[in-house]
Amino acid sequence: MIPVFDIGGVLIRWDPRPLFREWISDPADLERFIDTVCPGDWDLEQEGLRPFSQGLAARMARFPEHADLLRAFDDRWIETVPGPIEGTAALLDELRTAGVPTYAITNFSREKFAVLLEHVPFLSGFDGIIVSAHEHLLKPDPRIYALLCERYDLNPADCFFIDDTRANVEAAQAFGMQGHHFTDPCALRLEMRAYGLPV
Numbered sequence: 001m002i003p004v005f006d007i008g009g010v011l012i013r014w015d016p017r018p019l020f021r022e023w024i025s026d027p028a029d030l031e032r033f034i035d036t037v038c039p040g041d042w043d044l045e046q047e048g049l050r051p052f053s054q055g056l057a058a059r060m061a062r063f064p065e066h067a068d069l070l071r072a073f074d075d076r077w078i079e080t081v082p083g084p085i086e087g088t089a090a091l092l093d094e095l096r097t098a099g100v101p102t103y104a105i106t107n108f109s110r111e112k113f114a115v116l117l118e119h120v121p122f123l124s125g126f127d128g129i130i131v132s133a134h135e136h137l138l139k140p141d142p143r144i145y146a147l148l149c150e151r152y153d154l155n156p157a158d159c160f161f162i163d164d165t166r167a168n169v170e171a172a173q174a175f176g177m178q179g180h181h182f183t184d185p186c187a188l189r190l191e192m193r194a195y196g197l198p199v
Contacts, residue, residue, distance in 0.1 A: 001160045001178065001195040003095060004148065005126075006139075007106040009164035010182045011088050012081055012120060019079045023069055037063050038073065052111040077112055078119050087185025089122065091192065091199050098198040101127040105148055105161070109133050128152040139163070140171030160195055162188060 008014045016034060024030045037059065056074050060067045073080075095102055104126045108116070110133040117124055130137075130148045137144040149156055156176035163169050169179040180191050192199045 001197055002101055002103065002154060002158050003192070003197065004103045004105060004159050004161045004172075004177070005088075005092065006161075006163035006165070006168065006182070007104055007108065007116075007123065010085065010162055011092065011123070012084050012116070014081055016073065016080045018082065019072065019076055020069060023072075033066070033069075037066050037070070052109045078115055081116065081119070084120065084122075085185065088182075088188065091185060091189060092122065094199045095197065096125060100197065103127055103148060103152065103154070103159075104129040105139060105144055106130070107132040107139050139165070139168040142171055142175050145172050145175040145177065160192070160197070 005011055016038060017030060020030060020033060024033055052074070056070060060070050063070070092102060102125070104123075106113070106129070108131050110131070113131050113133065128148065128151065130144060130151070132138045132144065135144065135147060137147065139145075145156070145161070148154065149159070157178075159172075159177040160180065161169060161172035161177045162180045162182050163172070164182045166181050169181045173179040178195065180188060182188055189199050
C-alpha cells in the first residue's frame with residue numbers, strides 16, 4: 001500500500017488566529033473577521049484558481065479598511081503555520097525510514113507553498129506531489145487523483161489517501177483509492193498497520 005498524504009490539517013497545522021490576534025483581541029470579533037474577510041472559500045480560490053497576489057488585491061479592494069491586516073497576512077503568512085502535527089510527521093518519517101514511497105496531494109497556493117517548503121523541509125521529501133495551484137485543479141475534483149496516478153505510474157487500488165476533509169477522502173475512494181478521514185495520528189497509525197504499512 002502506498003500512502004498519499006494531504007498536507008494542511010494532516011502534516012502541518014494552519015491557523016490564522018495567532019497572527020490576527022495581534023490586532024483583534026476580542027475572540028468574537030476575531031472570528032467575525034476571519035469568516036468575513038478571510039473565509040475558507042477565499043483561501044481556496046488562491047489554491048487553484050488564481051495567484052495569491054491577485055486574490056489579495058481583490059480582497060483589499062473589497063475591504064479597504066482591513067488593508068493593513070490583509071497585507072500582514074501576505075507578508076507574515078508563515079506565522080499562520082504553528083508547526084507540524086507531530087504524530088503524523090513521525091509516521092511519515094517512519095515510512096520513509098522503512099523505504100516506503102510517499103506521495104502527497106495538497107490544495108495550496110503556488111506562492112505560499114514555496115514559502116512553506118523553505119520553513120518545513122521534510123515536505124520536500126515526497127517521491128511525488130501534486131499541488132493544486134500548479135495544476136489548476138482542486139480536491140475533490142477526480143482529475144487531481146488521476147493526475148497523481150498518471151504522473152507517477154501508480155495504481156489507484158494501491159494508494160492509501162489521507163485527508164482531514166471527508167469530501168476529499170470520498171472522492172479519492174470513488175476514484176478507486178483506499179481512504180482515511182484524518183482526525184488524529186493514533187487512529188491513522190492503527191489503520192496504516194491494518195494495511196500492512198511498517199509504522
